[in-house]
Amino acid sequence: MKAMILNGIKDLRDIRFPLDLVNIPMPEPQENQIRIKVSVCGVCHTELDEIEGRISPITFPVVPGHQVVGIVDKLGLEVTKFKNGDRVGVAWIYSACGFCEFCMEGRENLCDRFIATGKDVNGGYAEYMTVDEKYAHRIPDFFSDSEAAPLLCAGAIGYRSVQLAQIKDGDHVGLTGFGASAHLVLKMLRYSYPNTKIYVFARKLEERSFAMELGAFWAGDTANASPEKLDSIIDTTPAWKPVLEALTNLKKGGRLVINAIRKEEKDKSYLQNLNYQDQLWMEKEIKSVANLTVKDVENFLILAAKASITPEVQLYSLEEANKALFEMKEHHIRGAKVLKIH
Numbered sequence: 001m002k003a004m005i006l007n008g009i010k011d012l013r014d015i016r017f018p019l020d021l022v023n024i025p026m027p028e029p030q031e032n033q034i035r036i037k038v039s040v041c042g043v044c045h046t047e048l049d050e051i052e053g054r055i056s057p058i059t060f061p062v063v064p065g066h067q068v069v070g071i072v073d074k075l076g077l078e079v080t081k082f083k084n085g086d087r088v089g090v091a092w093i094y095s096a097c098g099f100c101e102f103c104m105e106g107r108e109n110l111c112d113r114f115i116a117t118g119k120d121v122n123g124g125y126a127e128y129m130t131v132d133e134k135y136a137h138r139i140p141d142f143f144s145d146s147e148a149a150p151l152l153c154a155g156a157i158g159y160r161s162v163q164l165a166q167i168k169d170g171d172h173v174g175l176t177g178f179g180a181s182a183h184l185v186l187k188m189l190r191y192s193y194p195n196t197k198i199y200v201f202a203r204k205l206e207e208r209s210f211a212m213e214l215g216a217f218w219a220g221d222t223a224n225a226s227p228e229k230l231d232s233i234i235d236t237t238p239a240w241k242p243v244l245e246a247l248t249n250l251k252k253g254g255r256l257v258i259n260a261i262r263k264e265e266k267d268k269s270y271l272q273n274l275n276y277q278d279q280l281w282m283e284k285e286i287k288s289v290a291n292l293t294v295k296d297v298e299n300f301l302i303l304a305a306k307a308s309i310t311p312e313v314q315l316y317s318l319e320e321a322n323k324a325l326f327e328m329k330e331h332h333i334r335g336a337k338v339l340k341i342h
Contacts, residue, residue, distance in 0.1 A: 003126035042067025068124030079268030
């Protein structure tokens, strides 16, 4: 089968084509596993973190991709949840141990044996993949394949961020960065908290314009001060500077939720400029988002179908995966990028 393979850490400043198009053996489902004929796979900023070495360890070579939608085409022994022909999705959570204290509490995102799709095992930048049926998700009929793919990570991790932000209807909420996840969070907030005003901070004018099109109350540059102090802010950027800027825009007792698996080291020096008095004092909080749970994905898919939340999507072929990644690196983003494979 065809697949895009990452063979090692690459510097995208020097290498425009970090993934190689190869033919590899088709995987066979093991006990409790299903094989999926992949229809589409979303492109996530986490893939850039993998390529550029901000996430470790990674099992090389690996097929990236963790926003996978396709059709079940083969069942392993003891599979009972799905049948051939079912449409399913696979998210960042490929598996967890199931018996540690975190798994028992429904917080398998914190499991020490958490296995990530497209990082620890082969993901969806390929024609086929396998996964334990426990970690595959039924896709509501409401969504097309390409609409469903970004919901599995950008949407589900956004959903977790909203829960951690402890938002109340009528709050003033900020979104820092406006890519695949944030544009879905905005739609989610408008549905779940109709009296909430949403303030968007983004570097590019087209991103700010897009936010206003989707119903933001205000949009400005990441360095701008918001018109009023905010109850909570969700940060989806890969950089440190917006973290400090967000803290400045929080009101007393406000909460910043950082929805990013890693931050880039190149601007870590900004942390030296943290002003405790202006940016962190008065019981402001910082909360990170780590991975996601099976329930996050399931609950968000239900909510998204009920609220008719669909992403704006740009489609690419499997062979154009490097192009999609480079455009993301250069911040040419409007909504979500999705690879069409079958």
